Structures are given as structure tokens and as C-alpha cells.
Amino acid sequence: EPEVTQTPSHQVTQMGQEVILRCVPISNHLYFYWYRQILGQKVEFLVSFYNNEISEKSEIFDDQFSVERPDGSNFTLKIRSTKLEDSAMYFCASSELGGYTDTQYFGPGTRLTVL
Amino acid sequence: AQKITQTQPGMFVQEKEAVTLDCTYDTSDQSYGLFWYKQPSSGEMIFLIYQGSYDEQNATEGRYSLNFQKARKSANLVISASQLGDSAMYFCAMREGRGNTGNQFYFGTGTSLTVIP
Numbered sequence: 001e002p003e004v005t006q007t008p009s010h011q012v013t014q015m016g017q018e019v020i021l022r023c024v025p026i027s028n029h030l031y032f033y034w035y036r037q038i039l040g041q042k043v044e045f046l047v048s049f050y051n052n053e054i055s056e057k058s059e060i061f062d063d064q065f066s067v068e069r070p071d072g073s074n075f076t077l078k079i080r081s082t083k084l085e086d087s088a089m090y091f092c093a094s095s096e097l098g099g100y101t102d103t104q105y106f107g108p109g110t111r112l113t114v115l
Numbered sequence: 116a117q118k119i120t121q122t123q124p125g126m127f128v129q130e131k132e133a134v135t136l137d138c139t140y141d142t143s144d145q146s147y148g149l150f151w152y153k154q155p156s157s158g159e160m161i162f163l164i165y166q167g168s169y170d171e172q173n174a175t176e177g178r179y180s181l182n183f184q185k186a187r188k189s190a191n192l193v194i195s196a197s198q199l200g201d202s203a204m205y206f207c208a209m210r211e212g213r214g215n216t217g218n219q220f221y222f223g224t225g226t227s228l229t230v231i232p
Contacts, residue, residue, distance in 0.1 A: 033219070043160070043206060045219035056219060089158060100148040100212040101167050104220060106160035 002026045004107035006092050012113045013082055021077045021110045023092030032075045033093040033104060034067065036060070043091065049075065050098060082114045116141050119207050121223035128197045129231050135182070136192040136226045138207030144168075146212025149190040150220070151181065154204040163205075166190055168212075197230045204228075 005024045013019050025032050034046040047057040049067055066078045075094075079086055089111050093104040120139045128134035140149065151163040166174045166181045174181040182191040194201055204227050208220040 035220075042224045043208075043220075043222040045221070048219060058219070091160060093160075098218070100146055100210045100218060101165070102148075102210075103150065103162055103165055104210075105162060106152070108157075108159040111158070 002028075004092055004094055004105055006090075006107035006110050008110060009108065010111045010113070012115065015084060015114055016081050019079050019082055019112065021079075021090050021092075021112070023075045023077070023107055024073050025075055025092065025094030026096075026105060027073070029094035029096050029105075031055075031095045031098045031102075031104075032067075032069070033095075034077045035091045035093065035106075036088040037091065037109075038088045046077070048098075055098070079112075082112075084114050087112055087114045117223075118142065118221035119209055119223035121207055121226050123226045124224070125227045125229070127229050127231055128194075128201075130199060131196055133193060133195045134197055134228065136194070136205050136207075136228065138190045138192065138223060140188050140190060140207075140209050142188075142209065142211055144211045144213050148210045148212075149181070149183070150208045150210070151179070151190075151192045152206045152208060153201075154206060154225070156203070160206070164192070194228075199230050199232060202228060202230045 032049045037043045046061045048055045089109045092107040095102040095104045147168045149166045153161045164176045164179045178195045180193045204225045206225045207223045
């Protein structure tokens, strides 16, 4: 069964460093998303991406964040200068279509720890 | 106002019994989708079940069913014949139909379910 994959599973970085989190969405899916979950809290939306551009973003997704689809399979989230409060689990998700009936399938997550 | 409210931070259920996890939602859209995800201790988010706002029948997927009460804006998850492997966090989520594409999921705060042998 096709699945969303994410690398790395765990990333440790120093405050102020740049990190890139990678995701491979399900191959026939057209919509891609990033969410984050701070430990013990609910999952929060960051950004959605379709047709090589951002379709929606939350207040959390400020200028420190960027997303890219560098090739036909990868979808990346870059945090330019990490802060302590960026420590969280980051989930990539994809959906075949973008409608409200369409299920988003999540990857296993990347746990980001900022020291 | 919260889009999704889950009022049960923790629940316990005896193995083989049924359990209901509560979820209420808030939206002014006529078109929306409701989803439940399971998050085991390993951290991944596993899709369980979906209910559309126009669906007249309650959704079912194996041991999972969704008790959808539109007038009350509730979408409770029912797990029948609980198993030890059901112990996990359960999140209710909603996606609104506004704009119809790329819309985010709104998640609740989750319910931690523990199945007791």
C-alpha cells in the first residue's frame, strides 16, 4: 500500500541553524501539506501546496519557513533559523485531490529537537 | 471558538468492550468532512474513518463507526470489541468545504484511550 515517507525520523540542531525536512508524498497525489505537533499538544496546520505553489498557510508559517518541491517526488520544509520553540514533530501529508471529502494521509513524522 | 472539541482527555475501556470517543465541531459551512485519526505511541497518524456532511448513513470501517449527529454537530467515534492495540491517542479532525481545495485540517486536542486487559 502506498505511503508517505519522511526523512530524517529525528533531527537535532542548534538554535539558529537551518534545517530541511524531507517528504515523499504518495505518487499520484496532487496536494501536499505540512503540520506540526508540539509535544503533548494538538496537530497544527502549517501550509498546503498545490501545482508548485502555496495554496494556504497558517499564522505559524512565517518568513522563517519555506516549502519546495525540488523534483517530481520530494516535498521539503525548510526552517531558516531554528528557534527553541520550533521543537516539535513535523508531519507531512498528501491527498489525491484537495476537496473536503479527500483524506489526507500522513507520514510517520520527523521529530525536530532544537537545542 | 474552537473548530473541533474533544472533551475527554483520557478514557479507559475493558478489552472486548465498546467505547465512544466524543467530538463536536463548529463550522458555518454546509460542506465539510470529518475524520478520525489514531496516533499510537510511535507517533504516526493513522487514518481511521471519514464522514461527509451530506452523508445520510453513519460511516463504518471494520470495528470503527462514526455516530454522526448533524444537528448537534457531533461526530463521535465508536470502537467496538476493543483490543489492546487500540490503546493510543485519537484525534478528530474537520476539513471545511470553503474554497474546496487545499483546505487545512482542524484537529482537536485528542483523547488518550487505554484498553485494560
